[in-house]
Amino acid sequence: MRILHLGKYYAPQRGGIERHLQDLCEWFAGHGHRVTALVHQAAGCWRSSVESIHEVDICRVGCVAAPLYAPISPTFPLQLARLIKRFKPQILHLHLPNPSCFWALLSRRARALPWIVHWHADVSAEMPDWRVRAAYRLYRPFEQAVLARASAIVVTSQAYLDASGALARWRDKCTVVPLGIAEANGDKGTAPIWPRPDLLRLLAVGRLSHYKGFAVLLDALARTPVASLVLIGQGEESDRLRAQVARLGLGDRVAMAGELSEADLLAAYAAADALVLPSLDRSEAFGLVLLEAMRARLALVASNIAGSGIGQVIVNEISGLLVKPGRMDELAKALSRISDPLLRASLADAGHQRWREHFTLEQSAQSVLAIYLQLAGAGRQAARQ
Structure with a gap:
């Protein structure tokens, strides 16, 4: 054809x-x-x-x-x-x-x-x-x-x-x-360095736009001292997010990595413990990064947006944790929960299997x-x- x-x-x-x-x-x-x-x-x-x-x-x-x-x-x-x-x-x-x-x-x-x-x-x-x-x-x-x-x-x-x-x-x-x-092809590149690699290594990937909810994620991270974050992407909210990192005193736990090559992004997935998708509304229609994280056997924490596909990608408490969008307190609680390595491994394995079966x-x-x-x-x- x-x-x-x-x-x-x-x-x-x-x-x-x-x-x-x-x-x-x-x-x-x-x-x-x-x-x-x-x-x-x-x-x-x-x-x-x-x-x-x-x-x-x-x-x-x-x-x-x-x-x-x-x-x-x-x-x-x-x-x-x-x-x-x-x-x-x-x-x-x-x-x-x-x-x-x-x-x-x-x-x-x-x-x-x-x-x-x-x-x-x-x-x-x-x-x-x-x-x-x-x-x-x-x-x-x-x-x-x-x-x-x-x-x-x-x-x-x-x-x-x-x-x-x-x-x-x-x-x-x-x-x-x-x-x-599909399966990841090609060699992995160089992963960004987590500011505190001794802590839970969180990854967030996406355009730095309002609807992605990264400002809510930073507020939640301020309440989650067990975790550090690498944020990958660029966009119109970049300067505001950098200012928020400084205002919250998170400079020693947050790295804003900008855009990465495909190889370096694969390396970032491989080095992380969990992916967070804190989007706020139906502008996040599906969340392809969820599939990339499932493929890499990462635990998932994401917003349960009504009318979005996120809730059909993730089975709550089985292949990931779903929280109400915009709720910093719920997100912080979920981030603390996945510091448990047994829960994290269970979510990651179930997510990987779900990707293979459905996505x-x-x-x-x-x-x-x-x-x-x-x-x-x-x-x-x-x-x-």
């Missing part, structure tokens, strides 16, 4: 959506399909480029800026039209949220193809930035038009589907396909393949008629 993905970004740019897009593309390319991804350059890189990574053709469109997490690429519709004409895809796979996907609505060639929409997250009404909430009023009609045009919609958890107002009209098109990751890349990709084949078969039948 010939499959064209429309995404925001692609490796080496990091993020849960980018990680899954890359994994899917490489899995399908490795199984004999022709795969192309049309994505954006990093904000401020105006020149478009084309390259091949692990048999996947990556077309990166120049990006002027990315205000409110939305890349602005004036040539995206032209690049999309040229690529469809040249590549002749059989499936158009759109990864939302991403306003550049809306250009497919205006393309005659794109509208002639079956569309699968991969719904990674709602644009949350709970986001603290009023500009995002206001912009969504303009975004929503186009979002709904894409969903109306889609032949199939992939949602990463039943809980997220049940809670999504944006998907409410389109439930009959939706299929739940949990995210999955591998093979399982996720095979489910997507089944949807592709169904759509392609329907397309051939329609053409014969």
